[in-house]
Amino acid sequence: MPFSSSTNFDCLQIDLTGPIVKVFLTLKVMSCSDGHPVASSSIGISHNFSTPLCQVENAPTASEASRVLLAFTPTEFQHLSIVKATRAEGKRKKKAFVPLSVQASELATTAPDAPRLYSVLLSTPLKPGDATTLEVLYMLTHSLEPFPAEISQSESQLVYYRDSAVLLSPYHVLEQVTYIKMPSNRIESFTRVDPTTRAGSEVKYGTYSNQMPNSYLPVLVHYENNRPFAVVEELVRKVEISHWGNIQITEQYKLKHGGARHKGVFSRLEYQSRPSISGASSFKNLLARLPPRVHSVYYRDEIGNISSSHLRTDSHKSDLEIEPRYPLFGGWHCTFTIGYGLPLQDFVFESVDGRRYINLTFGCPLLDTVVDDLTVKVVLPEGSKNPEHVVPFVTEKHLETSYSYLDVVGRTTVVLKKKNVVGEHNVPFQVYYEFNPIFMLAEPLMLISAVLLFFVAFIAYLHMDLSIRKSS
Template sequence: MDPAMFGLRLALVFAVLVHFSLLPTSYSLSSQDLQIVNAERRIDLTSHITRVILTLKVENTGTSPASEILLAFPPSEVDHIALLQAAVVVGKKKKKSYLPLDVKPTEVSEAPNETKFFSVSLLNPLSAGESVTLEVPYVFTHSLEPFPLEISQSEPQLVYYHDSAIILSPYHIKKQTTVIKTPSAKVESFSKVEPTDRAGTELKYGPYEDRSPYSFSPIIVHFENNNPFAVVEELVREVEISHWGSLQITEHYKLVHAGARHKGVFSRVEYQSRPSLSGVSSFKHLIARLPPRVHSVYYRDDIGNISSSHLRKDSRKSDLEIEPRYPLFGGWKATFVIGYGLPLQDFLFESSDGRRYLNFSFGCPLAETVVDKLTIKVVLPEGSKKPFAVVPFPVEQQRLETSYSYLDVVGRTVVVLEKKNVVPEHNSPFQVYYEFNPIFMLAEPLIEKEGIVKVA
């Protein structure tokens, strides 16, 4: 599935991102009797980011209503889940619609093998004999393992994907199938759990019938994946608000190629003369998707300004194509800075209670990139009071700092947000609210004038 289409589908399905609870609740399976009538799972491995869409038809075979449905994951997968959502499917085919549901981590006392759980809260309790269809999209990072771990410049990149042909669930499953999509038909090997079929770029496991709870059948798929394994180990985005008419954005990147490590000597002659064969898993450019009406764009590293960048703009977006000073092979790193300005009126608004608020995009502008650690710093104008942020998903940390710049007296409040394991699906708007007295806009001009008078 094309990543852009995947993201668009999520945006259409979910008007509001589902919140994870920070405090897990306790849960007991003995309180209800559910079964999965049909389970269909589609796993997209065409990128280095694993995207899954799980469709479940769940039936209440007990005598009392059920208000929650459990999703189960092996403990090895939980740390790699970047995003997990759920929605009720209403209607069929072209009239199908989706109602988002709340998802939160939970604990189950009798869970075997340290299985981890998430609880999906239904909008209305599921009565005895009734059924409901859920669509559960989720995203994994760092779930593909390069093998071999090192490759030469002329070798393609092969990776392992580990999973189970049988969907892990605490419920009895009457029927289930799993479809795995690879970037190409170049599959070295794959586990067979009959019935197993392969056609082109797809592997189909199942259908399997009448599987007991917690059934598990390990599978490994070994395939070629030469897509850029672009991982930003650390990204710091600083958004500075000036009430004089602009936003200034500064982004500090620590980028690494997280695929199979390069071995041997790099030959630039071979790389340039045989681009289709030499370094096929490397990448030499990235696309940063910036807002429309961007201006004053620059791109530099520790050495200085890098001229190999191209900006394409239209009324909806601005694409900045950047090239590091050298192509990135497995294990190679690059550190650089991107900066740009934006019109203030496109992103700063006033709420009905008089507060001002910034409405900006969370996440990373680089296309199809994983960010291990993201820090967003929103620098408010001097004199701002009572700031708070509204983010559509949990962040590991929110805190306030103070920064000083030219002519500041008391310093500027900085709202700091930190999040780990960020994927393109996190590129959704967040808001920072604050109170501001317009009299503070006169502070800097008066100080500057006073300074000029004193100097004279």
């Protein structure tokens, strides 16, 4: 059940320094004497992601509380990529943060302009009079609007960001301060909602007091943001498992620059002679974080192999720095493929119940990118059955059959799909399956049988007399 008490302190921090909006929310919930929700709140935007903690307190006269509600506007809900929450337990040096489950609330209304609600499910319900500490992180993609929408090669990129000076909350907010942090001091304009102050690249709204539930004060910030807006429109990751000792991964990318569109003629001479000024918002390289002990790495496009890549490996990770054939400006596209092999023993294991399972990282290995449409295909060995996937968030799933060399009945393939993927989705996932080792003999037996048939046919040919003679 939701709190019959109220929110006492909220702190929202929104990081606008990159192409992805990162929001850090802290809450303190309490109940006033008449039982109505009240809250004090502070909102801010930070580079280092360190936020004040959120304390949630249940009223002494209330029943046990098992969840806290979060509210989002319809626009935020449309661009919402991930919502995570943790609960602080212990004190001082022994304090630990326990992950909590977050899900769409059944209280959400279908009205077009009504806030969309999410529920943070508490691991242990709060008894009357108890308090706890929470931290919430959520990310918004495609929420920065380039303005102007088209820029020349020598211009910097300016973007709009729209939000509220006060936290949209289903609770009564007693007190709140909003801090907005931009990547540089170049802020073209920002909405003033008194009291409003600016210090360098930071804008402060508030302090605001006694805000009613679902209060909203729209603000608009226009500022410079030349960070690469790398958007992967479509990514297909194909993971092929061979119990003969190798895992082959093939990743097909459709990449674009999602920032302000480039206008005019591109001058490579100007781009190379004035790299800090010409094409400031463009990008010409990306970093892919691959698993350790990769081998047989390749990077190519439709023309062929691309040699402008560098691979650095150690015992913990492998960094592949890639450069497309040309720098990407706003609106430009490119397609390419990355492939590599992994040792089987590092990623495929046997569970207690005898099933095999593969443990890999979900998401996109390219850092600081947004993936609009991600498809992960796990191709199991021929003869596998009863596949089951374990992913820590909601995905679309179906099964299909793939065929490779020497396959007879085909390979069961688990297909997982997810939209609006960011770096926070790069977490381990597992696919369990049943496999009888006898199927490993299928391909060798087929090869042996083919060789034997060839020799039998060859011997039969040698003993055949195909010469033409006259009849006696």
